[in-house]
Amino acid sequence: MKVAVLKGGRSLERGVSLRSAARVEDALERLGHEALPIDVGPDLVKRLRAERPEVAFVAMHGVGGEDGTAQELLEILGIPFTGPDAAACARCIDKVMAKAAMRGGGIPTPDSFAFTQTAFRELGAADALADLEGTLGFPLVVKPSRGGSSLGIKFAGAPAEVPGALVAAFSYDDRVMLERYAAGRELAVSVLGTEPLPIVEAIPDGGDRYDFEARYEIGRTRFVCPADLSPTERAAVTDAALATCKALGCEGFARVDIILAADGPWVLEANAIPGLTDTSLLPQAAEAAGMSFEELVERILHLAGLQV
Amino acid sequence: MTEVPQPPHKRRAHTSTRDLERYAGLFAERTTVMRSSAMRDLMAVTARPEVISLAGGLPDTSTFPAESLAAQMSRVAAESAAAALQYGPTEGFDETKDCIVEVMAAEGMLPDPDDIVVTTGGQQAIDLVAKTLIDPGDVVICEAPTYPGAVPVFCSYQADVRQVEMDAEGMRIDLLEELLAELRAAGRRPKFIYTVPTFQNPGGVTLSLERRARLVELAQEHELLVVEDNPYGLLRYGGEAPAPLYQLDGGDFVIYLGTFSKILSPGIRLGWVVAPPPVLEKVVLGKGAADLCTSTLTQFFVRQYFAEGGWKNYVGDLVGLYRGRRDTMLAALAEHFPAAATWTEPEGGLFIWATLPEYIDTEDLLAKALRSDVAFVPGRAAYVDGRGANSMRLNFSGVTDAEIREGIARIGRVIREQVELYETLAPGPAEVPSTAAPRPAADEADEADNVFPLRKAGGANG
Numbered sequence: 175m176k177v178a179v180l181k182g183g184r185s186l187e188r189g190v191s192l193r194s195a196a197r198v199e200d201a202l203e204r205l206g207h208e209a210l211p212i213d214v215g216p217d218l219v220k221r222l223r224a225e226r227p228e229v230a231f232v233a234m235h236g237v238g239g240e241d242g243t244a245q246e247l248l249e250i251l252g253i254p255f256t257g258p259d260a261a262a263c264a265r266c267i268d269k270v271m272a273k274a275a276m277r278g279g280g281i282p283t284p285d286s287f288a289f290t291q292t293a294f295r296e297l298g299a300a301d302a303l304a305d306l307e308g309t310l311g312f313p314l315v316v317k318p319s320r321g322g323s324s325l326g327i328k329f330a331g332a333p334a335e336v337p338g339a340l341v342a343a344f345s346y347d348d349r350v351m352l353e354r355y356a357a358g359r360e361l362a363v364s365v366l367g368t369e370p371l372p373i374v375e376a377i378p379d380g381g382d383r384y385d386f387e388a389r390y391e392i393g394r395t396r397f398v399c400p401a402d403l404s405p406t407e408r409a410a411v412t413d414a415a416l417a418t419c420k421a422l423g424c425e426g427f428a429r430v431d432i433i434l435a436a437d438g439p440w441v442l443e444a445n446a447i448p449g450l451t452d453t454s455l456l457p458q459a460a461e462a463a464g465m466s467f468e469e470l471v472e473r474i475l476h477l478a479g480l481q482v
Numbered sequence: 483m484t485e486v487p488q489p490p491h492k493r494r495a496h497t498s499t500r501d502l503e504r505y506a507g508l509f510a511e512r513t514t515v516m517r518s519s520a521m522r523d524l525m526a527v528t529a530r531p532e533v534i535s536l537a538g539g540l541p542d543t544s545t546f547p548a549e550s551l552a553a554q555m556s557r558v559a560a561e562s563a564a565a566a567l568q569y570g571p572t573e574g575f576d577e578t579k580d581c582i583v584e585v586m587a588a589e590g591m592l593p594d595p596d597d598i599v600v601t602t603g604g605q606q607a608i609d610l611v612a613k614t615l616i617d618p619g620d621v622v623i624c625e626a627p628t629y630p631g632a633v634p635v636f637c638s639y640q641a642d643v644r645q646v647e648m649d650a651e652g653m654r655i656d657l658l659e660e661l662l663a664e665l666r667a668a669g670r671r672p673k674f675i676y677t678v679p680t681f682q683n684p685g686g687v688t689l690s691l692e693r694r695a696r697l698v699e700l701a702q703e704h705e706l707l708v709v710e711d712n713p714y715g716l717l718r719y720g721g722e723a724p725a726p727l728y729q730l731d732g733g734d735f736v737i738y739l740g741t742f743s744k745i746l747s748p749g750i751r752l753g754w755v756v757a758p759p760p761v762l763e764k765v766v767l768g769k770g771a772a773d774l775c776t777s778t779l780t781q782f783f784v785r786q787y788f789a790e791g792g793w794k795n796y797v798g799d800l801v802g803l804y805r806g807r808r809d810t811m812l813a814a815l816a817e818h819f820p821a822a823a824t825w826t827e828p829e830g831g832l833f834i835w836a837t838l839p840e841y842i843d844t845e846d847l848l849a850k851a852l853r854s855d856v857a858f859v860p861g862r863a864a865y866v867d868g869r870g871a872n873s874m875r876l877n878f879s880g881v882t883d884a885e886i887r888e889g890i891a892r893i894g895r896v897i898r899e900q901v902e903l904y905e906t907l908a909p910g911p912a913e914v915p916s917t918a919a920p921r922p923a924a925d926e927a928d929e930a931d932n933v934f935p936l937r938k939a940g941g942a943n944g
Contacts, residue, residue: 184527184530185527186527186849186852188526188527189526189527192526291903294903294906294907295902295903295906300906300907300908303907325849326846326849336907337841337904337907337908338841338843338904340903340907341841341842341843341846341900341903341904341907342843342846343846344850344900344903345846345847345849345850345900346846346849346850
């Protein structure tokens with residue numbers, strides 16, 4: 175089967191995407207498929223029309239790849255693709271939209287407020303910062319609304335640190351979210367179709383938070399899979415993850431990031447196209463479930479609605 | 483469509499998580515400090531063709547006449563094919579050393595050819611010296627900021643790197659003396675002081691003659707080694723050249739590192755170390771272990787190139803070209819960077835170091851700049867301790883005048899947006915330094931005081 179592997183593009187997570195894609199291409203070849211790597215650019219539609227792949231494996235991360243843009247084009251061209259549909263991708267990549275959907279679904283997620291640059295520039299939103307800080311408390315987390323891999327995520331421990339954190343987060347997106355900091359164990363639940371995989375716990379070395387560098391480097395973060403959880407904890411975390419996928423409309427696969435606090439799980443976000451690099455969590459979870467990377471790729475293709 | 487047959491190649495079966503853990507368990511302790519970073523990933527984006535990259539450190543090799551390269555390589559092939567394709571001596575050919583002596587003489591130095599070992603680029607020269615001298619935990623002193631490529635070398639040998647602030651006259655020797663006293667009191671002796679005294683990378687500043695003399699005096703007094711890394715000395719666009727440390731010292735306590743990368747080509751990977759004989763002997767043994775010998779083919783090319791006698795003219799051409807580009811960049815900075823920014827005005831070399839208001843983190847700024855298709859090196863890469871967050875290194879040698887103007891205009895625009903945003907968020911004159919006009923960094927010590935990691939709360943990292 176001819177499988178186009180969409181990768182790269184202009185996203186800041188280009189490098190991660192290239193690594194995910196390289197791994198997928200290897201697996202596809204070992205599975206006997208014809209992998210057609212496409213570094214996404216202005217010729218994407220032309221190439222897809224000319225090559226006519228039977229399916230597209232979307233291995234793009236971040237804005238431009240994980241946000242539904244490429245998926246929208248694939249839908250128009252009638253090419254089946256892996257992972258969630260365009261609408262679900264658009265909901266997941268935008269933390270503000272995702273929050274709204276999660277709250278609508280009754281899913282526990284930390285309180286937050288979102289602002290655009292315009293709100294600060296033209297509506298004097300800065301004057302509301304003190305109230306908001308009072309509501310969220312410190313430390314608080316400042317995140318660009320769109321984007322993944324922890325890029326641009328800052329922690330402000332005191333009011334004086336908020337402006338700098340906002341300026342940094344606005345470097346990545348025109349809208350940012352200020353979120354209550356949820357302290358607890360960092361868990362990731364990967365969901366294949368409707369089936370949750372074993373839960374991964376990320377334990378950064380040296381007490382660093384699970385940041386971009388730790389996330390993609392072998393030996394920087396210790397992962398425990400399956401995470402050591404009581405049956406009650408496991409059930410609560412799994413339920414929250416499945417409910418999140420449902421609320422966001424994620425089909426195919428997704429990874430839900432959850433903080434397990436003393437008062438239960440708090441869902442931070444769902445990743446529509448989780449990383450598939452050597453150090454990514456979805457492949458680790460699949461392996462813990464007894465699934466090789468090739469089997470995982472095969473399953474993902476199946477979920478794209480194909481008989482392979 | 484016709485199928486293009488793929489050459490049969492076996493790809494490594496993919497590593498499982500268990501394999502990863504097994505490898506990680508085998509990694510040497512030193513690899514824990516060998517870090518890739520988010521920056522490396524951002525740099526993957528800078529490689530895209532539409533990006534104007536002021537992030538490189540590239541000489542402009544397009545000016546080297548292709549026909550000249552072809553003629554010289556043809557002669558090498560015709561006259562010395564067998565020897566040029568053979569292994570060579572670990573310390574390098576005598577003829578290469580003669581070329582090196584010629585280059586060093588152009589800056590007033592007269593090394594004994596026996597004190598020279600030819601290396602695979604200047605980077606290997608740093609690595610070999612570090613390999614020879616550093617035990618885990620040893621103190622190495624360098625400038626703040628320092629050459630970003632030296633940081634991973636020192637870290638990989640598990641050095642305890644201490645950085646000494648610079649100002650417009652290079653490393654602050656008074657601060658160095660304080661550090662030396664502090665170390666002495668703690669019973670620790672630094673293994674060496676690593677410095678790029680001329681047109682420093684990334685700072686762009688040059689160590690004054692007075693400070694050079696004092697540095698050499700300190701080295702002699704305390705029997706410390708100074709490693710003088712001088713890739714750019716011949717690329718001078720103005721001002722008087724202070725004597726190299728090697729010349730002031732006579733080669734007893736100064737180890738000198740040179741390279742053909744910036745005066746001829748980085749692609750030929752030819753550099754060198756000049757060191758006192760006992761040090762050199764170990765460096766040569768280390769070199770043998772690393773790669774047996776430096777490429778004989780490129781050594782033959784350099785020999786041929788120097789025999790034709792035009793190398794100084796070519797350096798002269800480069801100086802003319804880069805001087806113009808430096809001037810273009812300085813003018814563009816004055817036009818487009820905000821009042822609160824400062825930058826160095828280098829008399830040579832390849833780089834300008836710009837410093838922004840302290841609330842701007844240049845790694846985040848780079849993400850924003852990349853949306854405008856322009857790139858630079860965020861300052862943190864030049865520090866071992868997270869400082870440099872609000873600085874950036876700008877290269878002017880590898881880009882055209884038009885690209886410099888456009889690139890600086892774009893960076894200026896994204897900085898202005900951040901400054902304006904910050905001002906709406908944190909009103910209060912104390913927070914926002916704003917002087918009337920852009921000013922070059924007359925006193926970098928002041929700005930160095932402003933160099934603090936912004937992201938310290940909660941161990942946060944982007």
